[in-house]
Amino acid sequence: xxxxxxxxxxxxxxxxxxxxxxxxxxxxxxxxxxxxxxxxxxxxxxxxxxxxxxxxxxxxxxxxxxxxxxxxxxxxxxxxxxxxxxxxxxxxxxxxxxxxxxxxxxxxxxxxxxxxxxxxxxxxxxxxxxxxxxxxxxxxxxxxxxxxxxxxxxxxxxxxxxxxxxxxxxxxxxxxxxxxxxxxxxxxxxxxxxxxxxxxxxxxxxxxxxxxxxxxxxxxxxxxxxxxxxxxxxxxxxxxxxxxxxxxxxxxxxxxxxxxxxxxxxxxxxxxxxxxxxxxxxxxxxxxxxxxxxxxxxxxxxxxxxxxxxxxxxxxxxxxxxxxxxxxxxxxxxxxxxxxxxxxxxxxxxxxxxxxxxxxxxxxxxxxxxxx
Numbered sequence: 001x002x003x004x005x006x007x008x009x010x011x012x013x014x015x016x017x018x019x020x021x022x023x024x025x026x027x028x029x030x031x032x033x034x035x036x037x038x039x040x041x042x043x044x045x046x047x048x049x050x051x052x053x054x055x056x057x058x059x060x061x062x063x064x065x066x067x068x069x070x071x072x073x074x075x076x077x078x079x080x081x082x083x084x085x086x087x088x089x090x091x092x093x094x095x096x097x098x099x100x101x102x103x104x105x106x107x108x109x110x111x112x113x114x115x116x117x118x119x120x121x122x123x124x125x126x127x128x129x130x131x132x133x134x135x136x137x138x139x140x141x142x143x144x145x146x147x148x149x150x151x152x153x154x155x156x157x158x159x160x161x162x163x164x165x166x167x168x169x170x171x172x173x174x175x176x177x178x179x180x181x182x183x184x185x186x187x188x189x190x191x192x193x194x195x196x197x198x199x200x201x202x203x204x205x206x207x208x209x210x211x212x213x214x215x216x217x218x219x220x221x222x223x224x225x226x227x228x229x230x231x232x233x234x235x236x237x238x239x240x241x242x243x244x245x246x247x248x249x250x251x252x253x254x255x256x257x258x259x260x261x262x263x264x265x266x267x268x269x270x271x272x273x274x275x276x277x278x279x280x281x282x283x284x285x286x287x288x289x290x291x292x293x294x295x296x297x298x299x300x301x302x303x304x305x306x307x308x309x310x311x312x313x314x315x316x317x318x319x320x321x322x323x324x325x326x327x328x329x330x331x332x333x334x335x336x337x338x339x340x341x342x343x344x345x346x347x348x349x350x351x352x353x354x355x356x357x358x359x360x361x362x363x364x365x366x367x368x369x370x371x372x
Contacts, residue, residue, distance in 0.1 A: 149174055171202075259281070
């Protein structure tokens with residue numbers, strides 16, 4: 001073992017409160033000495049892959065990540081070639097254009113409906129819950145769906161476009177509770193198949209379709225957790241598509257994870273294993289993309305609720321793993337729990353944000369009433 005390499009890793013951890021082989025729950029426990037070189041040469045990609053390979057463990061991965069991000073350890077990794085390669089790829093190509101837009105459906109959302117049924121709430125909502133008055137996980141997700149309906153002023157008979165409809169959770173809620181007619185679009189065949197079953201008998205149409213191919217008018221539009229897959233080169237086209245499909249007096253609610261600065265690429269581990277070609281927008285990028293198309297009526301930030309949501313998903317995943325392990329191997333198990341806990345830690349460190357933004361086309365004449 002090269003002691004200089006080990007020393008450099010320990011220096012990176014200075015100021016984070018994280019210790020190699022320490023006694024705290026968030027301390028790194030090294031199982032393979034090759035870990036040190038891998039992290040120094042491959043950055044966050046090597047860090048995540050070495051966990052998947054069992055080269056290190058930690059009792060509280062979420063808190064470990066939170067501490068590393070609060071110290072902004074990424075700035076200390078000055079030479080991160082996987083990140084540099086990702087930046088070059090994102091600048092030279094449009095990774096979310098045309099048929100590439102369907103890749104995320106195949107890679108992530110088609111992983112298996114059994115996995116998501118085990119992990120999510122009873123309505124299968126795969127976005128942040130709203131925990132303000134909720135007593136449990138199911139209530140938090142229903143509260144979020146109801147909040148969305150209230151923010152767009154949904155009423156009986158309204159026709160709504162749900163961009164990135166998942167398994168139809170919002171569509172079903174809006175139809176059952178508010179009497180809405182919903183068209184939902186998804187790029188996941190697995191989601192579409194189960195979503196259609198979940199929404200049988202309701203005024204709901206779910207389609208396997210890209211947002212750029214929708215060309216009809218709706219009273220309102222919602223997009224819950226889909227904008228993260230659009231890509232910065234397509235933000236303007238996305239907003240144009242929404243404006244094209246929204247009636248002049250309608251409201252458009254965008255619910256998205258965001259980053260604290262404008263970026264043009266995603267973390268290389270997340271890109272490779274979880275959300276290929278994904279990208280987190282900044283408020284500046286969203287604002288720029290919506291210029292002269294929409295009036296921004298309301299912005300609601302509740303990213304700390306995503307920490308609680310992700311930890312609830314992780315708890316469900318762990319509880320149901322015995323039922324899943326015959327289909328998914330041990331490396332998948334470590335990958336998936338790492339994904340959930342890393343994201344929880346990032347929201348806890350306040351690096352990731354969660355916004356609900358309400359847009360109108362011409363401004364609400366009497367002023368928009370905010371709901372919280």
